[in-house]
Amino acid sequence: MKIKQLLTRREFFKNSAQLCGLGTCWLASSMPISLLASKTEKDEIYRKEARYFEKLPNRKIKCLLCPRECVIDDQETGYCGVRENHEGTYYTLVYGRACSANVDPIEKKPLFHFFPGSKAFSIATAGCNVLCKFCQNWEISQARPDQINSYTLFPADVAAYAKRTNCKIIAYTYSEPVIFYEYMYDCAEKGHEVGVRSVMITNGYIQAQPMRDLCDVLDAVKIDLKAFTEKFYREIVAGHLKPVLDTLILLKEEGMWTEIVYLVIPTLNDDPKELKQMCKWIIDELGADVPIHFSRFYPVYRLRNLPPTPPKTLEMARDIALDAGIHYAYIGNVPGHEGENTFCPQCKKVIIRRIGYQVLENHITARGQCEYCNQKIPGVWQ
Amino acid sequence: MKRRKFIKTSLQAGSAFYLGLNANCRGEDQQAHSTISLKRSTLVEAKSYRIRDTYGKLISSQVEQLLNKAMTRLLETEKPESAWQKLVKKDDVVGIKINCLAGRGMSTHLELVEAIVEGLRSAGVPDRNIIIWDRANRDLEKAGYKIQTNRNKLKCYGNDQVGYSRRLYEFGEVGSFLSNIVIHQCTAIINVPILKDHGIVGMTNALKNFFGAIHNPNKYHDNCGDPYIADVNMLPDIRKKIRLIITDALTAQYEGGPPYMPQWSWQHNGLIVGFDPVALDSYGYHLIEKKRKEKKLPSLKEAGREPTYIATAADKAHQLGTDDLSKLQIIQV
Structure with missing residues (x-):
């Protein structure tokens, strides 16, 4: 099936607004009040x-x-x-205790090679196993479950709501799904029972055995590779680099569809030398077909003293990746930038055109090939 | 009913109801907090073997006497009420920060808290201005305290009862929400930690007790809590409001903490009072090491959990107190 969609500017804004509305208002309109966990409810x-x-x-x-x-x-x-x-x-302590539940476009995760234009029923609980000083969601990731409001959503409920809201995907996201492992695992199983896939948006800070077991029920993973130096991981993330690289290699071994996000933070992880080393490692260990998204940083949480990433820095990072031989290098958090589009590595034409989280054109065939030159495009398309 | 018995009944879990007494009003209006002339790094350790009955149970009146002895010596007064009047004003809202995580056996003793409440009352602080608090209601209840939230009476509750600030408080490596008890309710804090071993950060006493005032202590145990514990104590709302520290070393623990492990606890039968949290921690560390040596256990450093945060709290960036035992004045009474 060929998806071809061209939007006018007016239609784009209308659709965006609708989608945002879905995300922010859906719970209020659709979620039965009884699902809101009251403070007196037993933990x-x-x-x-x-x-x-x-x-x-x-x-x-x-x-x-x-x-x-x-x-x-x-x-x-x-x-x-x-x-x-x-x-x-x-x-x-968070099995069925979702602090966030929204319907998002899959592009927001971002996953660009996994059912483009689809909706993902996105959930999170409180907590995280690292402490990123630039965390965008620190108010939930750095909180404990009893400190924030939550919804009672057990796995069967999650699968049912995903189905009801026409989401073909459940995304475990916002905070860090590793820490709600059991909940995620069971949601993914319940989702599969009703034909809903599951994707994990993670820092990759997980041991090998749990990750291998999780691969049985997941369909795609997005890894936040936060830098390519141990120093950054130690000082800014309160973690270590190697376990994340090990997870990436494990996911390749398991044949899991994986995309990487690299949040480029001025002065902290934007050294071209570091970026070149990272791209070489990706090529050598994971191959040229793993998409990488260079995302723009905005000052938040404990890193409010740094400026937003200049788009030129992101372009530099993308150029380094493309020069290293990575086929799919993207720019994120800069709506309207050319780097949001997917280019065919063979004929160089735009095969998926995007603005923000909107897919405007899709020229990938049902068989996962470029419509123009039949080049096989890696990803999960149908 | 005796006043002491009354307080005990009201604080203890299981008591059916609470009846308030009028706070005593002696008409004395001494200036609070401004007449303390002692060196900041003076500690008073009061010990007595008579504080327990033949079954090892604490005797409330003896604990109160012990506290009075320590207070009068530390604040150089003849009467205990004068000592308390030097510390607090009648219109202060005083938070008594206790430590209840380990449940019965290794939590701030109820008998000591009763004695502190008595002291505050003697200084003219009304019951409605006294809050006994810790991290969570659940912890308080496990330790035998009764949750009390009536605004006109003596209060006892956890941070979860009133929540945390929505502003991020930051110093050094720490960024946390602070308990609304600290930010919005108290004007003065009396820190009443217990002295015990800690499996991750080495030992816990005065400085570590304020992990119970932030919303994310789980994030700050790496590297034996260094520098996080010192950083938390630098947060202005904590630092400015502390009036006194009373270490509950009636029963202390030298191994196996933070949970209560009776096989590694000992009856120290002492209270250590002072104003300098670093001095209290340094002296507490010394006591724990002494006991570990006596029991032929490796030092905390050898065990890989030296509480280096104490020295950090004394460094140039923090200056929270003195960690050099030779520079402390430790008065035994």
Whole structure:
């Protein structure tokens, strides 16, 4: 099936507004009030035994979900703030406790080679396993579940709402889905039962076994590669680079559709040398067909002292990627920029034209080929 | 009913109702907080083996006497009420920050909190201006405290009862929301930590207790809490409002913390009072190391959890107090 859509400027704004409305108003209009968790509701309903942990003496446990491997005393939570040791057993506190639920275009994730123009039922819980000083969603990612409002949405509800809102995808996003692993896993399973796919928007800071297991139920993953230096990861992210690179390699081994986002932050990770090293690593380890999105940074949270990324810096980064041989290098957070479009690496024509999160033209055939030259375009198109 | 017995009944979980007493009003209107002339890094340690009955249970009247001894010595007054009057004004709203995470056995003792409430009352602070608080209602209840929210009476609740500020408070590596109790309710804070071992940051006492005032303490345990613990104590609303620190070392713990591990706790039977949180932590660290040595355990440094945040709190960037034990004046009473 060929999707060809041309919008006038007026239609574009109208559609954008509708989509935004869907995102922000959908819950208010469609979500039954009873789904809003009241403050008096027992936290216990969201408690579920965690999948990956090791019991230690004296009621301690060691979390085996992410590379931090937190050793946690009884009654304490891990670094993520959403997993608690209760008398020597580890529990997630956010199973079915969604703090955000919206309908978004898949381009917002961004995933550009995965059902372009589709809607994704997007959910998150509180918590994160890193501490990025530039986090756009820090008010939920750095909070604990009892500190923010939430909706009671168990996996079957999530799948049902995705279906009801004509979303063919469930996206685990906004905060960090690694920390709501059990919830994500079960939502993905329930989604598949009703024909809804699942995508994970993640920092890739996860151990190998949980990630491999998760690949059984996911359809695509977007990884935030936040820099290509250990120093940046240590000082700005409170994490480490290597586990993220290991996850990218694992996803390739598993054959999972993967795209990378690199948020370019002035003076911190925009050194051309670093970008060249990263692109070389991608080519060598993942191949030329993994899309990379160079996104524009805006000052927020703890990094309010830096300016937004100049578009020229993003163009420089994209040029470095293209020169290194990466086929699909994009520019993000600069609506209307040419770098938002997908170009055929063979005939160089625009095969998907976008403005912001809107797909204006799509010239990829149902068989995943360029309409003009039949070049195979990697991705999940149908 | 005796006044002490009354407070105990009202604070303890399970008491059916609360009846307020009029705060005492002696007509004394001494200037609060301004007449303290002692060196900031003076600590008073009051110890007594008579504070427990034959079963090891604390005797409230003895705990109160012990506190009075420490207070009068620290503030150089003859009467305990004069000591309290030096610290707080009648119209202060005083938050008593306790530590209840470990539940019964290794939380700030109720008997001590009763004695502090008595002291505040003796200084003319009305019950409605006293808030006993910690991180969460759940923690308080586990430790045996009763949640009380009536605005006209003595209050006891967690941050979750009133929430956190929506403004981000920042210093150094820390960026946090602060408890509304600290920001909007209290004008003065009495920090009442307990002295115990901590499996990640080494030990916990005065400085670490304010992790219970921020919304995201889980983010700040890396690197043995250094520099995060020092940074939290630099937040102006915490730093400015602390009037006094009373370390509850009636029962202390030298290994296996933060949960209560009776096999590694000891009856120190002491209260340590002072104004300098770094001094209190340094001395508390010394006590824990001494006990670990006695029990043939490796030092916290050897165990890979040296509480380096104490030295950081004393450095040029923080200047929260003195970490050099040789420069402290530690008065034993």
